[in-house]
Amino acid sequence: MGKVIVVTSGKGGVGKTTSSAALGAALAQSGDRVVVVDFDVGLRNLDLVMGAERRVVYDLVNVIQGEAKLTQALIRDKRVETLYLLPASQTRDKDNLTPEGVEQVIAALKNAFDWVICDSPAGIERGATLAMRHADVAIVVTNPEVSSVRDSDRIIGLLDSKTLKAENGERVEKHLLLTRYDAARAERGDMLKVDDVLEILSIPLLGIIPESMDVLRASNVGAPVTLADGRCAPSLAYFEATRRLKGENLPVTIPGDKRSFLGKIFGRKAA
Amino acid sequence: MTDVLTQPRPIRLKGRSFLALSLTPELPFEDWLARLDDLARRSAGFFLRRPVILDVEGLDIDRQQLRDLVGELSVRNVRVMGLEGARFALLGPDLPPAMTDGRPAADIEAPVSDQADRSQHVEAVAPSSPPPTQAPAPQASVMPSMVVNRPVRSGQSIFFPEGDVTIVGSVASGAEIVAGGSIHVYGPLRGRAMAGTTGNASARIFCRKLEAELIAIDGFYKTADDLEPDLRGKPVQIWLDGETIKAATLG
Numbered sequence: 348m349g350k351v352i353v354v355t356s357g358k359g360g361v362g363k364t365t366s367s368a369a370l371g372a373a374l375a376q377s378g379d380r381v382v383v384v385d386f387d388v389g390l391r392n393l394d395l396v397m398g399a400e401r402r403v404v405y406d407l408v409n410v411i412q413g414e415a416k417l418t419q420a421l422i423r424d425k426r427v428e429t430l431y432l433l434p435a436s437q438t439r440d441k442d443n444l445t446p447e448g449v450e451q452v453i454a455a456l457k458n459a460f461d462w463v464i465c466d467s468p469a470g471i472e473r474g475a476t477l478a479m480r481h482a483d484v485a486i487v488v489t490n491p492e493v494s495s496v497r498d499s500d501r502i503i504g505l506l507d508s509k510t511l512k513a514e515n516g517e518r519v520e521k522h523l524l525l526t527r528y529d530a531a532r533a534e535r536g537d538m539l540k541v542d543d544v545l546e547i548l549s550i551p552l553l554g555i556i557p558e559s560m561d562v563l564r565a566s567n568v569g570a571p572v573t574l575a576d577g578r579c580a581p582s583l584a585y586f587e588a589t590r591r592l593k594g595e596n597l598p599v600t601i602p603g604d605k606r607s608f609l610g611k612i613f614g615r616k617a618a
Numbered sequence: 619m620t621d622v623l624t625q626p627r628p629i630r631l632k633g634r635s636f637l638a639l640s641l642t643p644e645l646p647f648e649d650w651l652a653r654l655d656d657l658a659r660r661s662a663g664f665f666l667r668r669p670v671i672l673d674v675e676g677l678d679i680d681r682q683q684l685r686d687l688v689g690e691l692s693v694r695n696v697r698v699m700g701l702e703g704a705r706f707a708l709l710g711p712d713l714p715p716a717m718t719d720g721r722p723a724a725d726i727e728a729p730v731s732d733q734a735d736r737s738q739h740v741e742a743v744a745p746s747s748p749p750p751t752q753a754p755a756p757q758a759s760v761m762p763s764m765v766v767n768r769p770v771r772s773g774q775s776i777f778f779p780e781g782d783v784t785i786v787g788s789v790a791s792g793a794e795i796v797a798g799g800s801i802h803v804y805g806p807l808r809g810r811a812m813a814g815t816t817g818n819a820s821a822r823i824f825c826r827k828l829e830a831e832l833i834a835i836d837g838f839y840k841t842a843d844d845l846e847p848d849l850r851g852k853p854v855q856i857w858l859d860g861e862t863i864k865a866a867t868l869g
Binding site for chain 1 (some may be wrong): 774
């Protein structure tokens, strides 16, 4: 039985899709079977970031409405053979997602894959709530600035109340992924510091992805950054996050800082 | 004009709770009204001055039947202040408004015997001329409290008009705590805290770290801008002195 991960944030443009693709590709490179599901019906982007936009025939909505089989809609990555994509529909809107349909698709994917990564749309409406509904693990993507942090806090509240696990009295495992982090700007006070964000959100830190041109460059060539250049700083941070996701206990590298902060940052578990 | 700006007198927003008597009519209404008449005969004035709510949940009636029932009740001097559990189709401008979010309270004793009870009843009602004292009086003896053992996230609202609220954790920006009594936050208070909302001027707000967006006691409020800047980030208690909100660091 695979694990369902939702990558969510509330706010748009913080790096949900980039992170979904990067983490998916990183997990798949370790040999696990991974599917990344685009829940952003109407504004699909994941296919572009993963370089599969010219191979989309059927999509999530087709599967939910019974117009196509799941195996017809899944697109296998050309570079990593254990990585799959289930694209969203660009022509429909989020009302086409039904709770029953999503449940069936997720259940089927869980049987076939080790990891089901749900790339949530921004906002707190239907698309986002359905994406998080069946999650075992949530990755909350946050930028180090106040509006993103507040929206993430809102999403954490929803993860604690609107998910299937929460309704059954269990807890969704929540991790913070801090993206677009710029050490120099944080030091100058232009950006929230890691400690500030952790103090406000009080969930364990999965990783810090530095702000980098490599991420943009990778998106433009249609490859998850962890596939495009496995040695650049953001890729290393995503690989590190992946190992932590698989249960390894390693210190979080803070960009721009040579020392590791095992005691200071990681292991800070609240809530 | 400048006078107005330098001495702002905000409108007071107050909540108040009353104990309403909830009547649950049953079909056929003739029989039910007969039983009601019987009860009223045992104690004249039982319904006098009592706020009465009509609970019509699950009743298969139309608007005309409801209108007739309300009419019959007003003939008996029972004035209905609101309808509970009414379908949208039942409501109308000539009918009492719909009420929601009612919480059950202890049953109100129906008058039993004739004479003995009447004297008791008069005693009970006569001295309490200001109606609000009727409801909070039993609450004052046993003040319930609520403890929240997790952080209150942005967009979440803790609403507890019955008494004190204690949060063991943080209150995020965009979150809201509304309490009839005092509010205690063992963590940073970044959202809104409204204490003493049911008219309790002695309620206070305590927090480990004051970064609130808005604080209010008994309807008087201050926004983050009005709070003294040197209190920010400190452990603070906030109370009401007459009509001014006072704040001071703790410990």
